[in-house]
Amino acid sequence: MLDWRFLLREIWQGRKQAMIFIFCVALSLATMVALNGFRRDIDRGITGDARALHGGDIILHSHYELSPGLRQAVERVQRQGRVAQAADTWSFYSLIRSVNDQDTLFANLKVATVGYPLYGRVELQSGRRLDQALQPGDVVVAADVLHRMRLQIGDRLHIGEATLRIADVVTYESARPVDLFSFGPRVFVAAADLEAIDLIRKGSRVSYETVLKVSREGEVEELAAVLKDAAVAGQERVETYRTAGSRIKRFFDNLLFFLSLISLFTLLLAGIGMQSSLTALLREKEMTLAIVKSLGATRGFLYRHYLVLALVLGMVGSAAGSTAGLLLEGYLPRLFAGLLPPGSRIEISLLDLLEGMGLGLAVVLFFTFLPLSRLNRVKPAVIFKREVSDGSRRAAYYLTRAAGLVFLTVLVVLQLRDLEIGLWFVGGSLALILVMSLLARAVLQFARRWTPHPLALRLAVRSLVRPGNATRAIVVTLSSALAILLAIFLLERNLRQTFIDSYPAEAPNLFSLDIQKDQRDGFRQLVGEDVQMFPVIRARLVSINGKAVQREKEDVPRGDSLTREFNLTYRDDLLPDEELLAGRALFRTGENGRIGLQVSVLDTVAEMGDMEIGDVLRFSIQGVPLEAEVTSIRTRTRSKLYPFFYFVFPPAFLEKAPQTYFAALHRPRDEIPALESRIVTAYPNVSIINMAASAAELGGLMQKLSGIIRFFAGFSLLAGALILVSSILATRLARVREAVYYKVLGARSSFVLAVFVHENLLLGLASAIFAVVLAQVLNWAVCRFVLEIAVRPDWLATLTAATVTVALVVLLGVLSSALLLRQKPADFLREQSGE
């Protein structure tokens, strides 16, 4: 049975700590609930309808025209009536020009046959269907094309060798709900004009896709299997809408996954806050507990009541957190503005709320187990102000901790839906907290022995080690949260510095792709002799030492894959930003000076395929096999200014292979548009990438993503702030006592304030220093080993972040302590003697 009056009285008397506890529960849930709801919104509105995203039930994909075998298989199933409808598309980038050749634009062209898309929709400004608007001789363009080229509907455009009329404007495309990865706006061209534009040559970078709508839903997998058998392995991909990957889906999956990691981290820190505030609340209640025990209350009575107390507070916190999460979810479309299609809807459901409440209670149970174990250790003798504490920790304590850890791991894995990363996350977070905890302990041990001369500083140091002070918890949470925030910030700055800001003035800034062999000399003459040209041969890796590269094994959700198509090249020398990691030269010279079938591989791909010198790699170049032995492993220095090729061959073997050229050159920015126009006029099939413009777009995207990540990571700092306030409340009595003693002994208020400022300054400094050290180590490790870019510590930003943290901690600490300064010594002493 519960004594509700006792329970309510306990909550009311400990209301300040109870509020902190509720805030911590709410904080732990808010971002999690918001993200879970938002993920459902994304699924529902953008990535959920896989048919609309891919435009068909079965998707045949290749970088070449469909092979005759696959084409015949498609025709066969069409004749059998098993396919209701089919549509072909050709996607590629090209420069488009205004009729007067004054404006050019790098555009994402999609040539489509009638009927495309078979699922989903392409909405046009006129309200017509795409195939109604896309007549031969016409194009349908994104609004950006009109805006950037100063054109309007009805105007004409040069695309390749043809001149086409703008018939309509695309307002929404379900296969491309957001425009994140294309470096140019969409232009739809009718398949009937494919020949006229004449942009597809041998080796051109074209994505060929045939989408099929099956007649009977149940036959999707069976038909896909039939077509897969007919496809050229490694060259043609046959997928269903269920299995096909989508860059958009992958992007949101990855981003939301990463944000989930951050929100779990916030949950962990807020959990420490829950523990800290509940411990403080129980410490305040120690005397009450002792009296209640001395009057005959059993352990069960106390456990029952305090567990219910924690659950009641937890429920209030869960409700508050879920509500805050739903409000936050409503704000997310604004935060993600530019990454979501305009008019994206957020649907707030009861399920989100219930899920939040359930999660909240689970979290409360986990984080309150340990503080509640204190109940066991309170002895009635405390009434007589004797230190009585059962210092020995029983097996049950460790058992509880172990069970809690298992529970936390399950919770994390369920949230992330990824066992391996879940385990890494739990391990990594615990390691981070452990390291911070050990550092904080070392500092506190030093503080116990440190006797600085200035009196206010000495008293502040003594205050930090006062019994009951949550100094360690504050330092651990604040520094962990700040370290993660700062590391994310530093990584963004490093990426930006490497790829955008510090792009050297003389580095290539204009790249041309798909230059045909017979266009090579003319191209060189057109742009100048200083152009660097790299031959490109498209091929797939079939096997390593006779062991086939397996698609299923390689197709990991996050990361590169050995099964994709690679660009091979040939040359004799290392590029200026390359060096050898293994092997004495790029290629081995034979006995009579001849070079055998050899290949040099880049370290990143060598790592992916566990390749070593002497391994034999088998490639398929458009069906033609090629075997070569690995003779060297290259790595790239961190300048990253040259195009990189995973596989480099000696010229002798690939010179005759079907190839195109990749050209890199540098020109002043203001000369680029005119040059682009000249190139595309002379060679319409050549694709051009203006790096300066692309870098700016990439920079914008990076900044946006970094802002979103920082927004979420900011919540973890709140957890640190809550623990700080909780600690100040928990030690209020000790602080008041000290302030009164100082005053009674002749200290002015300014001196007492100085002690509080020093105390919080030390707290902030310790947190900031630990955070800076950890963030710099993380930044260095990720830049050096993961991104493989030059590491810049960015001390100015680091110093700013550290200073802001220290200032905030001091401000918050002093504000929380300000009331104590007004305490009259006589009142306090009278209260004390009245006890």
Added chain:
Amino acid sequence: MAEIIVETRDLEKVYTIGERRQQILKDINLQIFAGEFVVVSGSSGSGKTTLLSILSGIDRPTSGSILLSGRDITGMSEDELAPVRNVETGFVFQAFHLVPSLTALENVMFPAELRRDPQARVKAEELLRRVGLWERRSSYPQQLSGGEKQRTAICRALINHPKIVFADEPTGNLDSENSRGIVELLAELHREEKTTLVLATHSPEIAARADRVIVLRDGCIVEKGEGADA
């Protein structure tokens, strides 16, 4: 004639707790002279502690005035009172009130350090030696016995050589042996340092050693008699 250290005029103290007004002190008029050992006596709740806290500048009267060395401290703010508490008065509490985070030595040094006395450590060490606590100088209050705590508190009250020391039931929390020791110590310091000592107690033995005994009843002075020689 000896110098007047403390003088009160029509002192009154009223506490208001909720709706209830409680008069603790009324019409207190007294003078304490330099070098005197005055005992304030009276039963529990008679107003001894309140009187001492007002005389020492820790608390303020509801009406009336207090002059400390001829200076009216009645209307002073907390910060104006700070140097008065630091230098002119010393206070020994029944509950010791040592700063828990400071060692015995640091507790004693504290008032001297506040006034930036470069000799703070030397003076504190000398005082601790004198009261037999040299060996315990690095102990924290919670590691000291009641008698040791009170001896430390006495050292702290004396370090700035105040003109007057107030001791509120200094033996109230101690056993009889320690009580005797503390009283001996206070009396000895009074004799040797010529410090004015105002001590609140209801112990007739201690009162018997005072120069003068002020007896309080229900907040009023009912008797201002002379004590016996120690």
